[in-house]
Amino acid sequence: MSRASLTINSSSPERSGEPEDDACAEQTRRTVLLGALVTSACLGCSAYARADEDPPGSDERPQKGDVLVFSEGDQEGKLITAADLPAGGPPVHAWPKDPKTSVVRSGSRLNEILIIRLDPAELDEKTRARAVDGIIAYSAICAHAGCPVTAWVKSDVGDKKVFKCMCHNSEYDPRAGAQVVFGPAPRRLAALPLALADGSLSVAGNFIGKVGAAQPG
Amino acid sequence: MTRKQWLLSGFVAFTCLVSTAAVSGPIENYTPVTAQRLENPEPGNWMLYRRTYDGQGYSPLDQINASNVKNLTPVWTFATGVVEGHEAPPIVNNGVMFVATPMGQVIALNAKTGDEYWRYKRQLPDDLFQLHPTSRGVGLWEDKLYLATTDDHVVALDAKTGKVVWDTKVQDYRKGQYMTLMPLIVDGKVIVGGSGGEFGVRGYVAAYDAKDGKELWRTFTIPGEGEPGHDTWHGDDWKNGGGSAWMTGNYDKETKTIYWGVGNAAPWPGETHPGDNLYTSSVLALDPNTGKIKTYHQYHQNDSWDWDEVDAPMLIDLQRDGRNIKSLIHPGRDAIFWVLERTPTKINYVAGWPFVSTDVWKGIEPESGRPIVDPAHKPVIGKRVEFCPSLWGGKDWPSAAYSQKTGLVYVPANENFCGGFTGEKVALKPGELWLGTKPEDIGLKAKSGADHFGELQAWDPATGKKVWQHNFPKSQLFGSVTATAGDLVFVGGTNDRNFRAFNAKTGELLWEQKTNSGIMGMPVSYEIDGTQYIAIQSGWGVDAQRIQDALATNNIGIEANVPQGGVVWVFALKK
Numbered sequence: 001m002s003r004a005s006l007t008i009n010s011s012s013p014e015r016s017g018e019p020e021d022d023a024c025a026e027q028t029r030r031t032v033l034l035g036a037l038v039t040s041a042c043l044g045c046s047a048y049a050r051a052d053e054d055p056p057g058s059d060e061r062p063q064k065g066d067v068l069v070f071s072e073g074d075q076e077g078k079l080i081t082a083a084d085l086p087a088g089g090p091p092v093h094a095w096p097k098d099p100k101t102s103v104v105r106s107g108s109r110l111n112e113i114l115i116i117r118l119d120p121a122e123l124d125e126k127t128r129a130r131a132v133d134g135i136i137a138y139s140a141i142c143a144h145a146g147c148p149v150t151a152w153v154k155s156d157v158g159d160k161k162v163f164k165c166m167c168h169n170s171e172y173d174p175r176a177g178a179q180v181v182f183g184p185a186p187r188r189l190a191a192l193p194l195a196l197a198d199g200s201l202s203v204a205g206n207f208i209g210k211v212g213a214a215q216p217g
Numbered sequence: 218m219t220r221k222q223w224l225l226s227g228f229v230a231f232t233c234l235v236s237t238a239a240v241s242g243p244i245e246n247y248t249p250v251t252a253q254r255l256e257n258p259e260p261g262n263w264m265l266y267r268r269t270y271d272g273q274g275y276s277p278l279d280q281i282n283a284s285n286v287k288n289l290t291p292v293w294t295f296a297t298g299v300v301e302g303h304e305a306p307p308i309v310n311n312g313v314m315f316v317a318t319p320m321g322q323v324i325a326l327n328a329k330t331g332d333e334y335w336r337y338k339r340q341l342p343d344d345l346f347q348l349h350p351t352s353r354g355v356g357l358w359e360d361k362l363y364l365a366t367t368d369d370h371v372v373a374l375d376a377k378t379g380k381v382v383w384d385t386k387v388q389d390y391r392k393g394q395y396m397t398l399m400p401l402i403v404d405g406k407v408i409v410g411g412s413g414g415e416f417g418v419r420g421y422v423a424a425y426d427a428k429d430g431k432e433l434w435r436t437f438t439i440p441g442e443g444e445p446g447h448d449t450w451h452g453d454d455w456k457n458g459g460g461s462a463w464m465t466g467n468y469d470k471e472t473k474t475i476y477w478g479v480g481n482a483a484p485w486p487g488e489t490h491p492g493d494n495l496y497t498s499s500v501l502a503l504d505p506n507t508g509k510i511k512t513y514h515q516y517h518q519n520d521s522w523d524w525d526e527v528d529a530p531m532l533i534d535l536q537r538d539g540r541n542i543k544s545l546i547h548p549g550r551d552a553i554f555w556v557l558e559r560t561p562t563k564i565n566y567v568a569g570w571p572f573v574s575t576d577v578w579k580g581i582e583p584e585s586g587r588p589i590v591d592p593a594h595k596p597v598i599g600k601r602v603e604f605c606p607s608l609w610g611g612k613d614w615p616s617a618a619y620s621q622k623t624g625l626v627y628v629p630a631n632e633n634f635c636g637g638f639t640g641e642k643v644a645l646k647p648g649e650l651w652l653g654t655k656p657e658d659i660g661l662k663a664k665s666g667a668d669h670f671g672e673l674q675a676w677d678p679a680t681g682k683k684v685w686q687h688n689f690p691k692s693q694l695f696g697s698v699t700a701t702a703g704d705l706v707f708v709g710g711t712n713d714r715n716f717r718a719f720n721a722k723t724g725e726l727l728w729e730q731k732t733n734s735g736i737m738g739m740p741v742s743y744e745i746d747g748t749q750y751i752a753i754q755s756g757w758g759v760d761a762q763r764i765q766d767a768l769a770t771n772n773i774g775i776e777a778n779v780p781q782g783g784v785v786w787v788f789a790l791k792k
Contacts, residue, residue: 109344109391110343110344141344145301145347145348145350146343146344147346148649148650150657151656164657166650166656169763183766184300184781211343212343213345
């Protein structure tokens, strides 16, 4: 697919999609694919204001210093500590939370995170370097079609348990940087650096890698 | 939200201007599409989902026939540039082909040469949850074409240039609403139905003005308070009852009635939504002008198996039991080959029989056509229940075809698969899967000792007799069928990437061609300058891939790997 294709009113890949922005869809001709000079204008495409306003910052990607809270289950909304993470999994599903404003960044599903504690000896070198006490975090959004990665199951192609997206069966090995071990996903899950202080987890940096699915073009 | 509110809030009109240095295109000569042309399409065109409003999937072209099909050869191909399931029929109008692909793309091609005129690429939202990343085609009207998108908009494009004419938001994709169907165009109305039964939506069919995208009507498939059928629901179950309507309907131009298939109830275990649950797993007869429900028939009640019946029934004139029947023919996901009679006011049950083995039904009540359930194979809460066929059913959405020459119905069926899951009560979270079971608990098992899986079946709907069957030993069959007047039946749908032609009378395999990927798409036929062409999109993914993965884990010697990537293939006879 040509990289010269034209984007009208493009939005940052780190922002969630906006329906009315999407209405201004990309349009190309063969000439565009061939790399010809293209100019464009999109009229009537205004910034979309969500009807059900989320608090400011809730759709921003995780920020350094954010704390982490459960995104589901009985403890939904509560802070996650290292003690909440059973050794060997399963992963805990989390949202980042701004400690200053108390805004939970649940305004975009692209912010959901999987946090898992594994035996450091199982981790490859690069993953181990990023882990704290064997605790590592990844985006919960599949790189294939943007479905959630929800399962922690035995791999279809091995004996180890893996992250699995049940939509289209993509599997990721969290011990090896969430590389794809099965299914149609084209690339690994984005990783999220963590910090651990006094048993509390926090975000130590931006996502490493693209969050979510690839789009054509 | 009321319909008026939808009209006010959901409609977005805008103009996108694009200036390009054109090499090919815009299209110079485009033949506008009229009601008359859609009602009586020229033999050489394919302008509707199944070519004609009756949904038969039949081409009257016969230059390519059972005698010479062995000489069929590719004349051009075109890579779409995207992966995933390419399920749309190439739509052809007097030499111009429109191809819809996954990821919201439409490509206009010269149907004779494969040269590109223009390409539309929608920018889908980054946070879109694409459970079914596909598209089943574009509808045509006058000088525009219409695309239903996975982020739940209907978009009108200028057929000559690909420029956006209007774009209407239908529902909120963040709540699990999406569309993958080809819009049905009737008299200037763009009619669509929503997907999202897996997300606990309330299904609907809706019509938009082809000129400006204004919503004209919306009919919910789950009746609300005060509407007929509402009493088949308990409490508030109807509010998130499923009944999505994600396949294109068919149309009876004589009685001006649309027949639209409706999906299963949500979530899956029937115990969570007691009652018959109208109009899930049904066919609705709708007035295209108002959306009013004229009548309906429910194939099976209180669905618990994910057996949505969204593939619209074919309209076929039959002679059966000594009388002429204006029939509706539907080989169902519920494993029953349904023969119904359509009248202006009622749909009558005529006959039904299993076309693949099933342990779910004990029989069918002869007067009503209501199937009798074996409770041992109906999923419940807290206990694993197995059932046959699998949750993909005897035949999923890929369409059957009917040949007006042979009088036979050709069914892409799957045999020897069973399924099962443990039902559980789960709270609904808008925008998240709501199946009533853990997705990882869903199973598909090949029957022990099974010697094949996919079956291309030929049935005589007048007698209920199977005339022939072709088995696929190591593959499912997951692709739509097309019949032609050349006594041919075309189908892909197997994991070996082959596209095939069969003798429509005997089932003899006459021709096959390996393609780039597996074929889920719908074969079409068209004619330009006296040459008949056969066209298909090859591009594996979505449910065909899911079944493939399940086959691979059944330890029956079948690999998971089927290459992905979309290519339009066009064939003609060697000269």
